[in-house]
Amino acid sequence: xxxxxxxxxxxxxxxxxxxxxxxxxxxxxxxxxxxxxxxxxxxxxxxxxxxxxxxxxxxxxxxxxxxxxxxxxxxxxxxxxxxxxxxxxxxxxxxxxxxxxxxxxxxxxxxxxxxxxxxxxxxxxxxxxxxxxxxxxxxxxxxxxxxxxxxxxxxxxxxxxxxxxxxxxxxxxxxxxxxxxxxxxxxxxxxxxxxxxxxxxxxxxxxxxxxxxxxxxxxxxxxxxxxxxxxxxxxxxxxxxxxxxxxxxxxxxxxxxxxxxxxxxxxxxxxxxxxxxxxxxxxxxxxxxxxxxxxxxxxxxxxxxxxxxxxxxxxxxxxxxxxxxxxxxxxxxxxxxxxxxxxxxxxxxx
Amino acid sequence: xxxxxxxxxxxxxxxxxxxxxxxxxxxxxxxxxxxxxxxxxxxxxxxxxxxxxxxxxxxxxxxxxxxxxxxxxxxxxxxxxxxxxxxxxxxxxxxxxxxxxxxxxxxxxxxxxxxxxxxxxxxxxxxxxxxxxxxxxxxxxxxxxxxxxxxxxxxxxxxxxxxxxxxxxxxxxxxxxxxxxxxxxxxxxxxxxxxxxxxxxxxxxxxxxxxxxxxxxxxxxxxxxxxxxxxxxxxxxxxxxxxxxxxxxxxxxxxxxxxxxxxxxxxxxxxxxxxxxxxxxxxxxxxxxxxxxxxxxxxxxxxxxxxxxxxxxxxxxxxxxxxxxx
Ligand SMILES: Cc1ncc(C[n+]2csc(CCOP(=O)(O)OP(=O)(O)O)c2C)c(N)n1
Ligand SMILES: [Mg+2]
Numbered sequence: 001x002x003x004x005x006x007x008x009x010x011x012x013x014x015x016x017x018x019x020x021x022x023x024x025x026x027x028x029x030x031x032x033x034x035x036x037x038x039x040x041x042x043x044x045x046x047x048x049x050x051x052x053x054x055x056x057x058x059x060x061x062x063x064x065x066x067x068x069x070x071x072x073x074x075x076x077x078x079x080x081x082x083x084x085x086x087x088x089x090x091x092x093x094x095x096x097x098x099x100x101x102x103x104x105x106x107x108x109x110x111x112x113x114x115x116x117x118x119x120x121x122x123x124x125x126x127x128x129x130x131x132x133x134x135x136x137x138x139x140x141x142x143x144x145x146x147x148x149x150x151x152x153x154x155x156x157x158x159x160x161x162x163x164x165x166x167x168x169x170x171x172x173x174x175x176x177x178x179x180x181x182x183x184x185x186x187x188x189x190x191x192x193x194x195x196x197x198x199x200x201x202x203x204x205x206x207x208x209x210x211x212x213x214x215x216x217x218x219x220x221x222x223x224x225x226x227x228x229x230x231x232x233x234x235x236x237x238x239x240x241x242x243x244x245x246x247x248x249x250x251x252x253x254x255x256x257x258x259x260x261x262x263x264x265x266x267x268x269x270x271x272x273x274x275x276x277x278x279x280x281x282x283x284x285x286x287x288x289x290x291x292x293x294x295x296x297x298x299x300x301x302x303x304x305x306x307x308x309x310x311x312x313x314x315x316x317x318x319x320x321x322x323x324x325x326x327x328x329x330x331x332x333x334x335x336x337x338x339x340x341x342x343x344x345x346x347x348x349x350x
Numbered sequence: 351x352x353x354x355x356x357x358x359x360x361x362x363x364x365x366x367x368x369x370x371x372x373x374x375x376x377x378x379x380x381x382x383x384x385x386x387x388x389x390x391x392x393x394x395x396x397x398x399x400x401x402x403x404x405x406x407x408x409x410x411x412x413x414x415x416x417x418x419x420x421x422x423x424x425x426x427x428x429x430x431x432x433x434x435x436x437x438x439x440x441x442x443x444x445x446x447x448x449x450x451x452x453x454x455x456x457x458x459x460x461x462x463x464x465x466x467x468x469x470x471x472x473x474x475x476x477x478x479x480x481x482x483x484x485x486x487x488x489x490x491x492x493x494x495x496x497x498x499x500x501x502x503x504x505x506x507x508x509x510x511x512x513x514x515x516x517x518x519x520x521x522x523x524x525x526x527x528x529x530x531x532x533x534x535x536x537x538x539x540x541x542x543x544x545x546x547x548x549x550x551x552x553x554x555x556x557x558x559x560x561x562x563x564x565x566x567x568x569x570x571x572x573x574x575x576x577x578x579x580x581x582x583x584x585x586x587x588x589x590x591x592x593x594x595x596x597x598x599x600x601x602x603x604x605x606x607x608x609x610x611x612x613x614x615x616x617x618x619x620x621x622x623x624x625x626x627x628x629x630x631x632x633x634x635x636x637x638x639x640x641x642x643x644x645x646x647x648x649x650x651x652x653x654x655x656x657x658x659x660x661x662x663x664x665x666x667x668x669x670x671x672x673x674x675x676x
Binding site: 055056057058105108109110114116117118119121122134135136137138167168170171172198199200201205206207271272328329330331332333334335338346347348349350 | 379380383384387405407408409410411412435436438439473474475476477478479614615640641642644645646647649650651652653654656657658664
């Protein structure tokens with residue numbers, strides 16, 4: 001195949017001064033660690049189950065990007081809303097959705113978070129403020145702004161975190177949305193989960209302006225780049241943006257630099273990148289980082305670490321059992337949840 | 351003859367036409383360096399270079415508009431959509447611009463352009479990734495809409511589409527790209543708008559197109575075992591529709607079942623049924639039946655997929671009901 005002149009994605013380096021003098025509490029670090037570990041293990045298992053053909057469809061894993069949702073979840077409050085694309089397994093997990101209903105959704109069971117109707121790309125959980133899970137690249141950018149529009153309209157003080165990929169920012173609707181979101185000062189945080197690739201296409205191959213935070217500039221939207229391998233950095237950036245949004249000062253664009261360790265989906269030969277590039281990013285792994293900070297501060301004993309790891313393993317195991325023991329939806333459920341109008345006269349020929 | 355995959359047949363059509371005509375180019379997401387999301391364009395970047403095999407950002411509306419404009423100005427672009435579901439974002443340029451340009455400009459500007467990609471359901475991909483657009487695009491005057499069902503037809507029809515001076519919507523399927531079939535060694539064309547009687551029969555006519563032709567063949571084979579002789583017509587294009595071939599067949603069998611993967615309301619089956627009651631009324635011995643997807647968005651779970659999709663059993667039932675056999 002044709003080999004592109006691959007530029008390395010800009011490496012983000014963590015300021016690793018003393019980890020001990022951290023701004024964040026023991027509880028926060030432990031929560032990040034638990035959340036991220038749960039996502040990692042859930043996703044590793046999901047990948048294996050997919051290969052064993054326990055379920056079908058597309059499967060986009062979140063492995064490597066965990067710090068974004070961990071830092072976002074810790075910086076947000078109940079009532080805030082969250083939306084993302086099809087790479088959506090990590091978000092509800094970080095927001096507190098029971099992994100059982102997510103696994104059941106992957107399995108297409110009626111106990112799934114979307115009753116087995118949405119699948120991997122369409123997780124939803126109203127309870128935790130997770131508004132999807134959207135399969136059309138970029139669709140959630142405008143919708144997320146609309147969710148923010150409603151929060152502002154109702155004067156709730158809630159903010160909306162809308163995630164999109166580095167590939168999604170090339171959709172024209174982003175520009176229409178950014179303009180209106182700024183003009184109407186919508187309480188929205190636009191998060192680019194910048195893993196440097198849209199399937200096989202690197203950011204450099206789609207634009208002359210590789211600094212994606214600049215996209216906000218023509219709308220005078222406060223914008224910046226953030227180290228996405230650091231839950232601390234993500235938390236700080238989200239907290240600052242949320243603060244601005246809650247005060248009525250409108251949206252923020254965050255270009256959060258991260259990396260997906262695995263392929264785009266399960267059928268990606270990954271010829272567009274090198275193993276050493278992947279390894280460089282894995283070196284900055286946010287879970288390893290958090291466990292280091294916790295260890296250095298002696299916040300958890302070996303035993304307590306083990307207990308967390310056992311808890312995670314058990315959660316994942318029980319999710320699978322829950323999913324496998326759940327029924328598939330019955331055929332007639334096709335006609336449910338299509339209209340709110342329960343009397344809608346479908347054409348029924350079978 | 352030689353055996354090729356559906357994707358290879360498409361690639362041959364594009365490659366041959368690009369060799370013949372410098373103004374033909376291919377544009378779309380992942381078509382060049384990644385060799386196509388479904389490997390249809392494999393090797394084409396190597397042969398034609400980045401000037402003519404062009405990777406685009408994920409910006410369907412923008413790159414489709416650019417291609418339409420280029421087609422107004424002397425080029426003959428082939429636009430690949432990763433799937434037709436994503437072309438909804440570009441529907442403005444296909445429907446508002448390409449389809450209307452010749453008429454609006456009083457014949458001054460035309461759009462020789464092909465829009466192609468995977469259409470219809472492809473397993474457990476959920477509601478947004480599983481839609482069949484035949485009737486939606488067939489609805490639009492100014493477009494031609496082609497729906498090949500095998501590699502042979504795909505190549506001949508795509509070559510005609512590329513040479514066509516009007517905008518052509520070309521509907522493939524992710525589920526067909528690996529299908530194998532025989533094609534001639536040399537060049538051949540298949541005209542757009544001519545249906546193909548794929549199987550001769552005497553009792554009932556099944557009219558279909560695209561991927562679900564396979565279901566039609568299977569049903570016909572099963573019915574043959576029960577002594578029912580089915581004629582199977584592949585429309586091959588749904589705008590224009592070759593009504594003559596359909597009517598001629600009904601004059602012989604007097605019974606018709608239309609099979610399509612899309613939803614029932616305002617569908618190709620409604621159109622065929624209308625046409626037959628209008629132009630073959632006296633030849634019909636039973637109401638025209640149809641088998642379509644259920645009148646619901648496509649869902650993820652396998653049980654819901656089974657319920658939603660047309661299948662052999664439903665086609666057999668429909669055929670038997672036209673024969674008043676239970
Ligand atoms: C409108 C639209 N076009 C194309 C696709 C096919 N597609 C799915 S994911 C993807 C790449 C998106 O990359 P990015 O936005 O960077 O997100 P990532 O996968 O890296 O999380 C493409 C082209 C789609 N789902 N929707
Ligand atoms: Mg990306």
